[in-house]
Amino acid sequence: MTKQLTLTIDGVQVTVPEGTLVVDAAKMAGIDIPVFCYHPKMEPAGNCRMCLVEVGRPVIDRATGQAVMENGQPKIQFMPKLETACTNTVSEGMVVLTQTEKVTEGRKGTLEFLLTSHPLDCPICDKGGECPLQNLTVEHGPGKSRFLYDEKQHLAKHVPLGELIWLDRERCIQCARCIRFQDEIVGEAVLGFEARGRMTQIISLSEPGFDSVFSGNTSDICPVGALTTADFRFGARPWELKASASICSQCPVGCNTTFNTRREAKAGGEIVIKRVMPRQNEEVNEIWMCDKGRFAYHYAESAQRLVKPTVRQAKASWTDAFDLVTQTFEASKSDVVVLASGRLSNEDLFNLKSLADGLGGKSILYTDMGGGNLTAQVGVGQGTDLGKLGKGDTILVVASDLYEEAPVWYLRVKQAADRGATLIVANSRHTKLERFARYAIRYANGDEVKTVADLQGDSKIAQEFANAQNAVVFFGSDGLGLNGSANLAAACAKLLQDTKHVGKANNGLIGVWQRANDQGAWEMGFRPEADLASAFKNKIVYIVGADPAGDDPALALALKGARFIVVQDILETLTTHMADVVLPAQAYTEREGTYTSGERRVQRFYAAVPVHGEAKADFAIAGEIGRRLGLNTENGSAMVTFDRLAASVKDFAGLDTNKLAEVKPQWPIVGRGDLYYGGTTYENKQGLGVQLSTAAERGEAVSLPEVRAESALRPREDQLLAVPVTKLYDRGQTVASTELLTQRIGEPTVSLHPETAKRLGVAAGGRVSLAFNGLSAEALVKIDDTISAGVVLVPRSMGLAVREPVSVQVLGLAEAKVS
Amino acid sequence: MRVIEPVWELGRGLARTFASLFEKPVTVQYPEEKREVRPRFRGRHVLKRYENGLEKCIGCSLCAAACPADAIFVEASENTDENRFSPGERYASTYEINMLRCIYCGFCEDACPTEAIVLGDNYELSFTDRRQAIYPKEMLLEPVPDAAMTTPRKVEPGVYQRSVPEMKDPQD
Ligand code: SF4
Ligand code: SF4
Ligand code: SF4
Ligand code: SF4
Ligand code: FES
Numbered sequence: 001m002t003k004q005l006t007l008t009i010d011g012v013q014v015t016v017p018e019g020t021l022v023v024d025a026a027k028m029a030g031i032d033i034p035v036f037c038y039h040p041k042m043e044p045a046g047n048c049r050m051c052l053v054e055v056g057r058p059v060i061d062r063a064t065g066q067a068v069m070e071n072g073q074p075k076i077q078f079m080p081k082l083e084t085a086c087t088n089t090v091s092e093g094m095v096v097l098t099q100t101e102k103v104t105e106g107r108k109g110t111l112e113f114l115l116t117s118h119p120l121d122c123p124i125c126d127k128g129g130e131c132p133l134q135n136l137t138v139e140h141g142p143g144k145s146r147f148l149y150d151e152k153q154h155l156a157k158h159v160p161l162g163e164l165i166w167l168d169r170e171r172c173i174q175c176a177r178c179i180r181f182q183d184e185i186v187g188e189a190v191l192g193f194e195a196r197g198r199m200t201q202i203i204s205l206s207e208p209g210f211d212s213v214f215s216g217n218t219s220d221i222c223p224v225g226a227l228t229t230a231d232f233r234f235g236a237r238p239w240e241l242k243a244s245a246s247i248c249s250q251c252p253v254g255c256n257t258t259f260n261t262r263r264e265a266k267a268g269g270e271i272v273i274k275r276v277m278p279r280q281n282e283e284v285n286e287i288w289m290c291d292k293g294r295f296a297y298h299y300a301e302s303a304q305r306l307v308k309p310t311v312r313q314a315k316a317s318w319t320d321a322f323d324l325v326t327q328t329f330e331a332s333k334s335d336v337v338v339l340a341s342g343r344l345s346n347e348d349l350f351n352l353k354s355l356a357d358g359l360g361g362k363s364i365l366y367t368d369m370g371g372g373n374l375t376a377q378v379g380v381g382q383g384t385d386l387g388k389l390g391k392g393d394t395i396l397v398v399a400s401d402l403y404e405e406a407p408v409w410y411l412r413v414k415q416a417a418d419r420g421a422t423l424i425v426a427n428s429r430h431t432k433l434e435r436f437a438r439y440a441i442r443y444a445n446g447d448e449v450k451t452v453a454d455l456q457g458d459s460k461i462a463q464e465f466a467n468a469q470n471a472v473v474f475f476g477s478d479g480l481g482l483n484g485s486a487n488l489a490a491a492c493a494k495l496l497q498d499t500k501h502v503g504k505a506n507n508g509l510i511g512v513w514q515r516a517n518d519q520g521a522w523e524m525g526f527r528p529e530a531d532l533a534s535a536f537k538n539k540i541v542y543i544v545g546a547d548p549a550g551d552d553p554a555l556a557l558a559l560k561g562a563r564f565i566v567v568q569d570i571l572e573t574l575t576t577h578m579a580d581v582v583l584p585a586q587a588y589t590e591r592e593g594t595y596t597s598g599e600r601r602v603q604r605f606y607a608a609v610p611v612h613g614e615a616k617a618d619f620a621i622a623g624e625i626g627r628r629l630g631l632n633t634e635n636g637s638a639m640v641t642f643d644r645l646a647a648s649v650k651d652f653a654g655l656d657t658n659k660l661a662e663v664k665p666q667w668p669i670v671g672r673g674d675l676y677y678g679g680t681t682y683e684n685k686q687g688l689g690v691q692l693s694t695a696a697e698r699g700e701a702v703s704l705p706e707v708r709a710e711s712a713l714r715p716r717e718d719q720l721l722a723v724p725v726t727k728l729y730d731r732g733q734t735v736a737s738t739e740l741l742t743q744r745i746g747e748p749t750v751s752l753h754p755e756t757a758k759r760l761g762v763a764a765g766g767r768v769s770l771a772f773n774g775l776s777a778e779a780l781v782k783i784d785d786t787i788s789a790g791v792v793l794v795p796r797s798m799g800l801a802v803r804e805p806v807s808v809q810v811l812g813l814a815e816a817k818v819s
Numbered sequence: 820m821r822v823i824e825p826v827w828e829l830g831r832g833l834a835r836t837f838a839s840l841f842e843k844p845v846t847v848q849y850p851e852e853k854r855e856v857r858p859r860f861r862g863r864h865v866l867k868r869y870e871n872g873l874e875k876c877i878g879c880s881l882c883a884a885a886c887p888a889d890a891i892f893v894e895a896s897e898n899t900d901e902n903r904f905s906p907g908e909r910y911a912s913t914y915e916i917n918m919l920r921c922i923y924c925g926f927c928e929d930a931c932p933t934e935a936i937v938l939g940d941n942y943e944l945s946f947t948d949r950r951q952a953i954y955p956k957e958m959l960l961e962p963v964p965d966a967a968m969t970t971p972r973k974v975e976p977g978v979y980q981r982s983v984p985e986m987k988d989p990q991d
Contacts, residue, residue: 119981120983121907121981121982121983123877123879123881123932123933123982123983124877124878124879124895124907124908124909124982124983128879149985157908157980158908233897234878234895234896234897234908234909236880236894237879237880237884239884240880240883240884263892264894265892265894265912265913265915266894266912266913
């Protein structure tokens with residue numbers, strides 16, 4: 001354990017670990033030292049001088065090494081000048097004074113300087129009301145400035161740093177929090193300072209501007225209104241917003257969020273979501289979130305929202321729709337196939353599963369990724385916190401591009417590597433995480449399983465993995481389909497099991513799922529199905545939260561073989577167009593429920609905005625159909641459904657709303673009163689969620705499937721293999737309705753090896769046509785020299801229906817893209 | 820005494836009544852005739868304009884924050900030089916005051932950083948419906964003397980950069 005040191009701050013004795021900074025020590029004792037540039041998540045910089053305090057240290061007699069005593073007290077020698085509390089670490093017997101006249105004068109002076117050229121346009125500043133500069137000026141500022149108003153430095157006030165973040169150069173106080181966040185925490189140095197002195201300004205160093213998926217976080221930690229988001233621009237004043245706790249539904253990380261809502265005239269007087277802010281959960285997302293989670297929430301307000309049930313494409317009442325659905329289900333019980341996606345909550349999936357089981361029908365998870373049965377057995381143990389992994393621990397990321405698939409995991413894995421954890425990144429191509437890997441393994445497509453199996457040999461990497469104190473494996477579906485990823489999961493599970501990295505905290509398997517609650521769907525008993533076409537044939541298909549017809553023309557064709565189609569969704573899709581009955585569902589912002597994250601943490605979200613039209617919650621619809629069929633399914637309350645779920649799904653045993661709502665003190669302290677310190681992130685008062693225990697942890701027998709040697713299709717001579725990869729900003733229903741992201745979503749772009757591109761006669765930015773599975777499509781070309789010459793990387797959910805690796809005919813198109 | 824006293828009192832009262840017949844009347848023949856209000860009277864609000872016609876209001880919502888009756892609703896949008904309402908980046912795209920809620924306290928005036936909202940002399944508010952009591956921006960905004968000065972309007976680029984004018988301490 002680190003040495004504990006005792007010091008006195010304003011007469012209060014504080015004992016903190018060695019190496020603690022004076023600001024943090026004071027914060028722990030409940031004493032606020034104002035800061036601008038210091039941020040508890042980052043290394044101190046000492047840029048702003050706001051944290052000046054008087055520091056005294058005991059005088060040590062050089063000869064004896066003992067403290068010199070004076071009147072029975074150790075003699076304290078104060079420094080003649082004020083010192084910065086954010087750069088000084090504590091020492092034994094230190095005395096810190098934060099309220100003396102000298103300190104007050106120092107703060108006054110610092111603020112007077114910081115405000116020399118500040119535009120003082122708080123009334124129109126999006127930060128106004130939650131701005132550290134405002135708050136600290138009111139508390140410590142001089143009130144009047146001796147500087148001349150006319151000599152203020154005028155700089156650009158309206159600079160787009162990319163399309164998501166606006167910069168106001170006059171407001172910037174050069175604290176460098178934003179730069180340091182990008183450099184230290186994200187590892188993407190896309191911001192920098194330019195010029196000197198009063199002309200110092202923030203610039204974007206990347207093309208496109210501010211090219212990072214974490215850019216929104218800089219606006220949270222910017223202590224002034226220099227960085228604001230384009231999404232919230234002039235949206236409302238912070239004090240006018242109501243806050244509702246939620247969980248991000250865009251990826252399996254399950255970041256804790258806060259929806260800020262307000263009535264809006266533009267929306268016809270409705271209450272709408274004005275912005276999404278992170279909510280602290282140090283074990284999940286700390287105080288961060290990614291831009292997809294922050295900005296891609298607009299789909300719930302889309303004009304495509306379903307607001308009324310339809311029967312055979314004509315508007316109908318709920319009663320009619322329910323009647324028809326119930327009759328049809330009743331008549332053909334075991335022919336009912338429920339196809340649901342991981343976009344739904346645990347309660348929805350539980351009710352749907354109960355319905356399918358009650359009818360004797362089938363329940364299928366709509367996904368292209370397998371392995372969720374393994375994460376329930378050898379997943380990460382209770383109490384897992386990626387933030388605790390460091391020296392001596394190993395993290396393996398295989399077949400996953402965390403940056404694109406689960407950004408906040410990328411962030412946390414990267415930081416674990418910074419703390420000394422051994423990071424092994426295995427993929428068939430370069431991914432952003434690779435830069436922080438101690439070992440980067442590049443395999444040929446098709447060798448995923450072999451690569452993982454090789455980690456059980458006696459290579460240096462294998463040894464390091466086996467001997468690691470803790471080991472976590474992330475597996476994904478980068479370049480893989482359902483079969484390939486399921487087999488890869490089996491290989492990873494075996495590796496973990498054989499090296500005894502299962503059944504305890506900070507050890508185990510994590511699936512980088514394609515949807516937020518895929519893990520929950522597996523827990524509820526949903527399983528994917530490789531051959532959907534035959535599963536649909538002559539069946540009554542009940543599709544919930546999925547758009548198979550829109551995703552893949554082959555599935556649209558397959559759906560034609562179904563006898564009766566019921567579609568339950570929030571937006572109009574190609575699948576709803578094929579449906580006999582369409583049931584409008586509520587968006588997750590309009591209702592409550594729980595999700596199970598990839599780390600198997602069950603977390604609760606709450607309703608933030610009123611329901612659109614006549615939409616009902618998914619669990620309620622399924623529950624109502626169940627009731628009408630004589631099943632005892634809950635159709636009213638999500639939390640009653642959750643209680644029933646907890647009573648019948650083993651891994652959820654003992655969970656209830658109280659457990660989900662438990663909170664504990666977290667460090668750093670964030671929240672409204674402390675926003676000068678940690679940023680505008682919301683404090684978590686609504687619950688940190690509960691991690692499920694794994695079978696391995698409970699000491700139950702773990703049965704792992706055989707690992708098949710051959711995992712996936714390989715590229716062959718004279719043929720190209722199209723492999724699917726995930727892109728963060730895709731054309732998925734939940735992303736594409738956000739206009740702000742259009743540029744980032746871009747056009748469908750496939751990656752080719754330079755040689756392949758040369759052979760096809762296309763350059764970067766050129767166009768190719770692709771023919772596969774009897775379909776053809778066009779796409780732009782990107783060159784990636786890290787992939788093998790035989791493959792074409794095809795992004796998922798971009799209109800190119802590659803769900804499994806598939807051989808593809810590629811032709812270069814002559815006409816170049818006009819840019 | 821018992822008889823005299825009421826009679827005496829009655830007489831005194833009637834004397835007063837008769838005396839007032841010859842006094843100057845205080846009745847004002849409203850609405851034909853209107854009395855001038857005091858200089859700091861607080862009546863119906865007006866949203867002021869600058870001399871060039873641009874709106875003073877920048878949609879900052881500080882008036883709404885100050886309002887003890889929660890009578891004001893403001894929503895802001897962004898100005899461009901092609902479509903300018905007010906100087907600077909921000910203007911009020913929605914500005915409503917619910918005159919039924921308003922208690923005419925004048926806090927909104929005090930809070931306004933641009934002296935845009937001012938409580939005027941008009942006290943003649945009448946509505947037949949609650950909805951009518953919500954005065955939208957069009958009703959509150961001062962009329963322009965000249966059509967060319969109306970907002971939104973196209974302005975020379977780069978001239979109107981600052982939202983908040985330099986203000987002196989209030990003199991009165
Ligand atoms: S933009 Fe904000 S965070 Fe960045 S240096 Fe300026 S004040 Fe600091
Ligand atoms: S990392 Fe995932 S869960 Fe977190 S905000 Fe981004 S999309 Fe949402
Ligand atoms: S006068 Fe007072 S009550 Fe009326 S709108 Fe202004 S602040 Fe509100
Ligand atoms: S009237 Fe004044 S205080 Fe109210 S929004 Fe407009 S500028 Fe702001
Ligand atoms: S110098 Fe210490 S907080 Fe900036």
